[in-house]
Amino acid sequence: MIRALCFLAALGLTACSAEKAPQSVSAEPSFVPLKAPLGQIVAMRRLTEAQYRNSIADIFGPDIRVAGRFEPIVRPVHELIATGAASSTISPAGLEQFDAMARAIAAQIFDADHRAQFMACAPRDVAAPDPDCAARVLVPVGRYLFRRPMTQEEVAAYVMMAGKATASSGDFHKGLELALAAMLVSPHFLYVVESAEADPESPGDLRLDNLARASRLSFLLWNTTPNETLLKAAEQGQLTDPSQLAAIAGRMVRSPRLEDGVRAFFADMLLFEKFDEMAKDQIVYPRFNPDVASALSEQMLRMIVDQLVTQKGDYRDLFTTRRTFINRALGPLYQAKVTSTQGWVPYEFAPGDDRAGLLGQAGFLALYAHSGRSSPTLRGRAIRELLLCQPVPNPPGNVNFTAVQDVTSTAMPTAKMRLTAHNSDPVCAACHRITDPLGLPLEKFDGIGAFRRQENGAPIDTAGLFEGVAFQGNIGLGKALAASTSTTECVAGRAFQYATGRVPEDDGALAGGIEQDFAKDGYRIASLFLRVATMPQAYRIAAPPLAAPEIAMTTSKGVHP
């Protein structure tokens, strides 16, 4: 991973040295280069696309455009992208994309229209290197990009890089542009580098240090880079003090920015990356147009945010709430009147409407279906795995799917009948018993999540069974999920994994402990996030420290920490 980044200074810089580091960067204390050595690196977690975009917006402004394709982070089986990010590499092709984005961002920032808004100084000569001015511009930027003050060596190297590029281009601003572009492809930006220090509470062990905690809090709770307040708190050592950590995290979960953190968490937990590859058979579902496709995930996220953040509601009620949001594209699918020509408007399902709850939303129903038909099995499996954290084994390789795929069968007009026939094979039946009783209650929604009364002219049986309780339809399913501790334990455990990027060895016990606290607070998401943001276990280091990244940006004197 790190090696892939080693040529990031594809800038042709070869023999620059670091001895010309500027001496008078700024009187502002927080802009002074880091003098202390960095802590031991214990994890490197790649930024997601949203985190990258949010970071650029927060550091440079929302008007700076980020255009390009992001190489996806691979999701480990049954885990989170957040976990995958901790072992994610960047391929050479992926790095080329990051490099192109970096150059485009840097070009905007130092173009003639924008540069004045980012520069605290003017060069003595716009055609010549000016190390002091370059440092005054780059040092504060580097502190935000790397989420810590740059080391003296880094400052020297980037200033040198700017100087070299200025000399070759005859343009001081071009020099800055190239130096910034290099910073934007540094692993210290593209990865959240978690560094640790000795844990005074537990001699011999490590704990995340202050600056790493700032990033942890910010990306967990707000899905973005740490802001000035948080960086200062870290620099002042407040984040290793439990009471100060609790106060700061408490303030952060009360902020409206928690919405961004909650969105990112559920997009990860519910595998929203699958929306990007969802395809429906246009012959079977002509109504599934691109506008519908693009609205589905947003509708689910709006429902989640409304219930959990805006209303500060109970997580369990997410499965039964009648409140959602709708736009013009989704109106026909829901057969609902949309009062606004543009954008989203709140919408409330009528009492008794089987649409209520997260599982009644077309996004979930369409995502967990085949391209041309619904799938009680895929839906049931998704509920088991994603919402109950109960992995379901893959089917064996030699299964005969003929019966379930014959959707026009007059002898077996409904999915339930077809599955019953399929399950005459006891090998199949073992797994289907786990999945289907949770998926069949959703059968009144077709493969794109549109309501249907019948399938092939036959009435649809929506009977379901979960943890020994029988129920009917999505309403019954939502109530059953809401009543189960598996549901709340699952989200509690996921939150811990999401925060730390790792699956704890004592997973069950820890999740159980978090779940109990979650229960005490009435299953409020803010409480859950606060808990995982402040619990000492989340900052304890189990993995052995990693080697520091080596960056072939300089030769004689490396800039790596």
Add this chain to the structure above:
Amino acid sequence: MLSHKIAALCAAALFVPIVPAQTATLPAPPANGEMGFVFAHFAPAIHQGDQDCPDGPVATLRDNYLQTQASAERLRLLEKPNEAELTKRWTGYAFGPQGTNICTHPDKFDRPSQRIVQGKVAQGLDLDGGADAEGCDHDPFTSPTGQAGVDNQMWRAMGCVRTWRGVDGTGGDIVRGLTQFLISGEHTQVLLLTGVDSLSDDPDVTVIYANSEDRAVVDAKQNFMPDASYTVVANAQHRNVLKGRIVGGVLMTDPAHIRLRQSWGQGSERDIRGKRTEYDMTKARLRLTFQPDGSLKGLVGGYQPIWNIMASASIGGEGAATTAGYDCAAMYAALKKLADGDRDPATGQCRRISSAMEVLAVPAFVNDTLPATRVAQQ
């Protein structure tokens, strides 16, 4: 953009047969008596009678030019080696002095009328009750179902134009072109019925027939999706409030002046923002039949200014003449000759022409709330 516009004239779709209401199978009226629809089809009502165009379809500008030549010269021009010369000459026939062209300025060219429909049967409504003191003499059609007194002089004038008439039961390209306007948002039309107590018989129904600025919600095959939402345009002039009644599953409105706007262009660089035309129909009525699937099919009839009938060709300008081959002056002459409404007392010339548009409206949610303050654009 121009080619798209010409497509309005050059453009086709299937006929929408007017099916008599099967009142026994109609859906129940909504509890609040309110029913919304969006138009999925709005195009000249086409009837392809065997006797309509005995001399063939309307001649192209090229044909008409050749007719002005002596037969020897005509034969010479038709020889293959002289094709370029013929093209140059017939396209030149589209232009007059001072840069005028036959489609932008058809009134500046004195050309004989194009071929008109000779048949006795056409779709349409009886707009004048048999006689109109403010109109001009004309021979009414009989409808395909045998109803006498059908006023549709527009069809008589235009029904032999190939791009209107179409062939073999399929309407001409104009149908597809006009449907595209409905889809693009340039000509979104909605209906909102209120006070509906029965879909088979109701003596008093209010019909709001209006434009919407909302783009159509269509499926992957460009078919209108039912149950989409549309908001009625803020402008009261294009929100027509009509009185109507339902008899035997057929909704009929009282004669009224109906005005609907069509904008031209969807914001591309070549569009002139704000360019717009009106469907301006006097003594206009709707006759729409409720269908078992919840849609409405039928006719909108009324008297339109003659120029409006050829607005698309006029906007298309020289392209309509030289690319599509329209002899707009011959078209204009036919419309002027057959105009049967709004007689100018001074000249005796009628300025409007009876017309019938065939329509299909599918169920939709219609918001009839009027927006408030507007904000200026720079």
Add this chain to the structure above:
Amino acid sequence: MRRALLLLAFSPAPLWAQAADLDIPVAAADHFPHGISVKGRVYTDRRGLTLYGMDMRAATGRTGQPAIYCSGDCLARWEPLLAPRGAPVSPVPRAFGGPRTEAAAVKPASDNPDWTVMEGPAGPQWVYKKVHLVFTRKDARPGSTEHDGADAYLWNSLKYLPPPPKLVAPPDVAARLVDGAYVLADAQGNWLFSPKDSDCADPCAWRPLATGMVRRAVGQWSVRHTADQAQWLYRGKPVYRADPRQPVPADGVALTP
């Protein structure tokens, strides 16, 4: 697009209720050719009669020659506002029936680009915003706008909306005209406001006008770093955004240039 900018926070003024089926564009400048002035919010001639524009775009489809559509009887009711002798005459665009041979270049007839001259039914005539041939109504009294929107918006009183002020502001801040006065908005059309008195209490539900942490002050705008994200201050007060469809909060004040 236009709908997104509807604003309910401000009470509708009568001017905006006047007939107009399109957005009214703002003036390019606040000075006008000799003989043309503004009374209230409407352009007038030297007699104080309201100027009407005959919208050539609305005449499209009724005639091939919108520029001389008002001829004959029409001139008995409408009087062209003729241009001064010698004023450079711009060609009638081809889109409005102009000759295809003529170069399409518009010739400036005044130092306000809104006002050009075109050949009308009675000679060279003023044209407003390139599409409105300018007339007065023959039987009108000063101050009357009774024919506004007449004949399916063919005739519209020419409404004056002042040109936008020059801003020294962050790049995504713009001035938008609402009910005749300019207010500040962001690039998405959200209205900008500051707290009337004390700042929004923590946790603040107002949406800040965010900026980058490394962004520097511009004009009367500066950046504060103490909130959840870097936020613009205008004249020292924090700036928030209000949904264009919602009112600015009662304890907030909409920003003006």
